[in-house]
Amino acid sequence: MKVLMIALVQSHLLPMVPTAWALQAAGHDVVLAGAGDVTEAGAAAGLSTITVGREKAGFQTWHRQAHHRTQGAAGPDAPAAPGPWAGLAVAWRKRVAGVIDEYLGIAEAWQPDLVLTDPIEFCGLITGGVLGIPTVAHRWGPDAMETMLREPVRAALNDLCAGLGLPAGMPRADLIVDPCPPSLQVPDLAPATPMRFVPYNGTGEIPSWTTRRGTEEHRILVSLGMFGMKTVSDAEQDGWAVVRSLLTVVGERRDTEVLLPVPAEARAGLGPVPDGVRLIEPVPLSKVLGMCDAVVHHGGTGSALTSAWAGLPQLALPLAHPALIGCAERIEAAGAGIALVEPERQGDPAELRAALAAVLEQPVHRKNAVRLQEEMREQPSPATVVGELEQLAAASAGRPERRVACAS
Incomplete structure (x- = not known):
């Protein structure tokens, strides 16, 4: 055929x-x-x-x-x-x-x-x-x-x-x-x-540190995806603003490490990052989620499905696009995480702080994420x-x- x-x-x-x-x-x-x-x-x-x-x-x-x-x-x-x-x-x-x-x-x-x-x-x-x-x-x-x-x-x-x-x-x-x-x-x-x-997030060199964990209690991966990276890097608008707000809040958590895949050539707009944030070269998402406790992403379906495949709770901060907003809302409806849809909520440190704490610490989100993972495996x-x-x-x-x- x-x-x-x-x-x-x-x-x-x-x-x-x-x-x-x-x-x-x-x-x-x-x-x-x-x-x-x-x-x-x-x-x-x-x-x-x-x-x-x-x-x-x-x-x-x-x-x-x-x-x-x-x-x-x-x-x-x-x-x-x-x-x-x-x-x-x-x-x-x-x-x-x-x-x-x-x-x-x-x-x-x-x-x-x-x-x-x-x-x-x-x-x-x-x-x-x-x-x-x-x-x-x-x-x-x-x-x-x-x-x-x-x-x-x-x-x-x-x-x-x-x-x-x-x-x-x-x-x-x-x-x-x-x-x-x-x-x-x-x-x-x-x-x-x-x-x-079946996750396919492209190909790339897998760093040796992906097989090890440090002493931190939690590890979060922030996934901007293809669509998100193009948008936040747009020179006509400060697309990094939400990412910087998120990193500032995460930086307050001394027990948490953040992995943020960003190509070296795109990092200038991001500026300095707090301690506890590790900037890495892009790597296939599915290859690093095994050492993470949660995923924060832009509402992309690839990030959402790969996170569900890994059984991880998600915090979705969707860009202003109906497809991304819709995906984020479905994650929350499935009980596998939290969606902060409105830009003012995404930029509010108190909202981000509460959402991160809930995704990392409330068992219901992980329980529902694992349920989604099992549902996937039955297909x-x-x-x-x-x-x-x-x-x-x-x-x-x-x-x-x-x-x-x-x-x-």
């Missing part, structure tokens, strides 16, 4: 990598298509790649800025402000129209049997629909963005889809795969095939889900002959 894998941004690709590995281990041929930064990350994970478009990180920057304009509630049934969502949908149409020819050309030339796509990389859904290839959407974690975006983007892409021979508009996925445990996932999303989360492995993907591809053998199409 030949599988064309498509991802919008690096952070959405990473949860798909273990599925790609399982497909390859089962003897299937996998190729990843995407923007330059996505294919770089894919190549580092051992995947064969085809780069689409000329931009490397430009769209990822646009993606972040565009979603900052969508300040509605994060739930799937929450009414979104028509202005921001309409503007985002129009921008998405421009982006899809600019690259869909390349995706269709790749698929027509390579003739995959299955498309495995990021749910909001709508080029994947369109490619599968135009060429008659079964399409599987691969969720990236607790997030309602796919639901919130779908209808505004679908309306914006209707004419483009019609010009490609899809008069009914953008197709839906034939199957959805979800690596998020049900207790952490946003309620009322479309039904999906559950799959065990079918990626290798098991590969069998379902094989069946889907085999069932499509009787579909009409695939068509050649070019974007209008």
Whole structure:
């Protein structure tokens, strides 16, 4: 079976990598298509790649800025402000129209049997629909963005889809795969095939000190993730302010050490750090959590799922983005930690002090974190889900002959 894998941004690709590995281990041929930064990350994970478009990180920057304009509630049934969502949908149409020819050309030339796509990389859904290839959407974690975006983007892409021979508009996925445990996932999303989360946070040199612990009573890891690091490093705003507030509060705790992964070239904006804070080079998150007692992060789904995989309680300080806020709220709803959503709460030393103490010292958060960890382990492995993907591809053998199409 030949599988064309498509991802919008690096952070959405990473949860798909273990599925790609399982497909390859089962003897299937996998190729990843995407923007330059996505294919770089894919190549580092051992995947064969085809780069689409000329931009490397430009769209990822646009993606972040565009979603900052969508300040509605994060739930799937929450009414979104028509202005921001309409503007985002129009921008998405421009982006899809600019690259869909390349995706269709790749698929027509390579003739995959299955498309495995990021749910909001709508080029994947369109490619599968135009060429008659079964399409599987691969969720990236607790997030309602796919639901919130779908209808505004679908309306914006209707004419483009019609010009490609899809008069009914953008197709839906034939199957959805979800690596998020049900207790952490946003309620009322479309039904999906559950799959065990397997952490992949990139690659890197593992420091020798990861096998040792010092004399401190507690150790916390602060994870900014890909999205968070780009945001706090933004020269147009002081994104380090919340991090500095957090470190000041943690510095008061003489019994606690903090690990803060930050590339050396990005540390200038952070300034001096208190005693007890160890600045380290970025390292795969899953490789250092075994020596930690809790995780503080920016609301990213990769940080949240990896922390749950490790059975650790979490303190989420989400950036002003509906997906990050929604993820943080799901952590708190699952009882596995605390979410300080409002910026004024994130910058309040008393709030931070109380939240840290609760996450580290109240047993209920760790108990629920371990429950999430056990729930994850009970989900079918990626290798098991590969069998379902094989069946889907085999069932499509009787579909009409695939068509050649070019974007209008």
